[in-house]
Amino acid sequence: MKNNIIKLFIVSVLIVTSVFAQAQEKDYSQLTKSQILKLTYEELIDLDFPVLLSLADIVGMSTDELLQLAIVSASREEESLIDAPLSVSVVTGEMIKRSGATSIPEALRLIPGVIVREQTPGVYDVHLRGMDAPDPNGLVNWTSNSLTLVMVNNRIVYNEYQGNISWELLQISIDDIEQIEVVKGPAAALYGTNAVTGAINILTKNPNRTEGVQVGTYSMMSTPNMVNTGVSVGYNFDNPFSVRFSSHYENRKRHYVDYYMMGSQPIDANGNNFIGASGNDTIGRVGFVTQLSQRNVNIVGGPMINADVPYINNDKNAGYNYNQNERFPNPDQSLNKYSFNGHINYLKDDIDLNLMGGYSNADVMKVFAINNMTALSTDVEHNMYGQLFGTVKDVNINIDYNSGAFETLGAGSALKGRSSTLAGDVFYNWQILDNFNLKPGVSYRTSNYYGRILGSEGYDYNTFSTTPGKGDRTNSTMSGYIRADFRISKSRIIGAVRADKFQYPDKTAISPQLVYTFKPSEDILMRASYGRAYRSPFMINLFTDIDMQYEGSFPSPSLEALSNMRQYPQAAGLPSFVPSMPGITPYYNASYKGTEVGYYDVKTQKNVKPDYDLMYTDEFELGVRLKGNKNISFDGEVFCAIYKDLDVFSRVVLYTDPLVTGNAATDAATLGWYYFGDPTTLTLNPEAPGHTEFNTYTTTSFVDSKVEPVQTGATLSVFGQPSNKFNYNVFVTLQQTYINGYYKLNSYNFVDETLGTETFKHEATPSYYGGFNFDYRPVEGLNINLNGYYYGPQTLKLSSGKESIVEEVEQNLLLNSTVSYEFYDNMKFFVSARNFATGAKRQFAIADIIGESYMFGLDIDF
16 A cells, blocks of 8 residues: 555656756755655655655645745745745635635735735725824825735735735636735835835746646636636746736626715615704714715715716816716626736747736725715726746846726726726846855836826816826836845844835935844744835826815805814815805815925925835834644744824815905905915905805825834744645734824824824724634545634725715624535536625625625546
């Protein structure tokens, strides 16, 4: 029996990996799984029997496999997980499939230190260690994660419009994944800006991994309505070329249809008149409604939704579309996407090059852009890319191009944009001595954006469309970096530094990193690290240039209240409404200006460009990995991160017409100027001859603040394989975040340094979260998986632009179970229950209730 097992192992390794023959001698005791799979038959047959058995254990999903997995993200070179110098976790494609995960973000719940919340079915909010929505006076836009670098085969995929990740636009599916590696903590010295809380690197299957024809699918259907299918086909030729093509289609319905209204509504959750305690119609609170109707109003009390006719303000700078059918064309749908991906590999001698390309298109309902009405927006997006990456001897290269477009229908079809990005990175892996390695490198990245909110020239305000072609807002980054790795005895010292020079702002960010590891035995690794990482400037921060006008009514209680603007602290918000004064129409004009556009300083009567400092973090971390026996192993760390130069999107100017002659230039001496909490008395003369308008103007821009969030915490992961039939992983993160030096706003909602600052606990990030994954194989071919994800209570605080919003998320435990049966070689049928037993809850405060679902599917991979 033992001989048959050995023979079977040898034959299987030969079939899978003989094409990857390597002639040089190897230290077999240090080989990773991927290196073992490249051994030839001749090399295997010459091995001693104990060595062969140990290699079989590694390949055959033994207890030690997790620590022996080859990873590249921690050092940009292949090494075993136990030797990784940073806090790194990895999950393989096979582990993801056994868990029954339906998407890449859901698969990240299997990794310690990752916060994953489902906004609408299939649409996710993902953070490493949190730090989401740190500004309770920020808009809903700033809940999206702009601090984590996400890559596919080292290709950066974040959206440079606002720095968020559009997970639905990834051209790959679970069927394409070889493994996902997550580096927690600052990783800018390795990968560049935006790796502030860490980096997520998704590595796809290489078509040269097997011989001959390759066929795969990971497809499923579920109730409530969900269809999710990924299929692939490939071929490894006898020559150096191999190819693989894949496609993905996904359609999901919402489990419960409702909308969080950003402004107070005159109707209740069922669309009926809101009746107050007095028995009269009144204005209700912000909150959820189960249906949209013409009685819904936007946050400034503007035109109600009309299901048939779009509303277009006479002022083309407003250009908002309030057509209900266009804003929410499919209220019961959360996600509809399709994508294609192709991969060609060339492998010969010291050359390993890959050419990849793909296209994706998605209609998605998610929390992204403030739309003056609801937290959810219906977005239409598409993206295409091309990438060349690989190694030529010791030189690593990556060149990629991305192009796409987005339309946030929820903000009116006026909010459209087009983008293109070209990036290149090359570094040299220079092994100077056996124990000393240098990696010098350079990179370049340039992005072009074109859209209405960026003030692009040629935007058609009548058709709400952009002109195809090159973007007219550009930002480029030139970078250089070097990493030194020195090993002596049981110690390892790594030092790295990276310089990123931006076109806008004209500044250079220096990101250092220092790591020390000590390995007293083969089974223990202790590590200490310090790193700094910057967040890059985004298009919306730099180039926002938009002016809007809303027709309103005079605020109550009366016009007399306007005689002294100090008595009207909410002039720019128009919070309540009474009939307009005959012959005079009030308008609310709002301007939003990026730091490179600047704003008009009413005191100096000059245009001002704020001094924009880049946000960054300094983090310190201690960690240990302990490879115990088959029953139990540990991986844990403690960390402290200090964030600095957090920018805020705040009002900087408030100006109101004096209503004297209606000519602002003539009446400059009597204008009411508002600038950083310095209001002056305003005298009104509403009966001035010829005056027909009353205008309030506000300007909002990005302002540097003294805010310094501080986050401390610890993560522990315990895993093992007590028997050949059972393995487990249990992990938890405990952390707390405080916002120090938070600016105070005056009654006009301006940053006012004279009011001092305050410190408070940041409650939008859970103080505890984690998960578990149990895998049981009672008989050959049958696999039973139970996994769970849990998080503590959270409180989301933000602004709608007019009102403060406070919404709670209660603690939650998400339970999932998947049973799969291999009915033929590499062909599995599975059934799965997702989010069962614990009830339907909101995972993201102002988004959807996520209910349970039950599905069946097919997994083929050969």
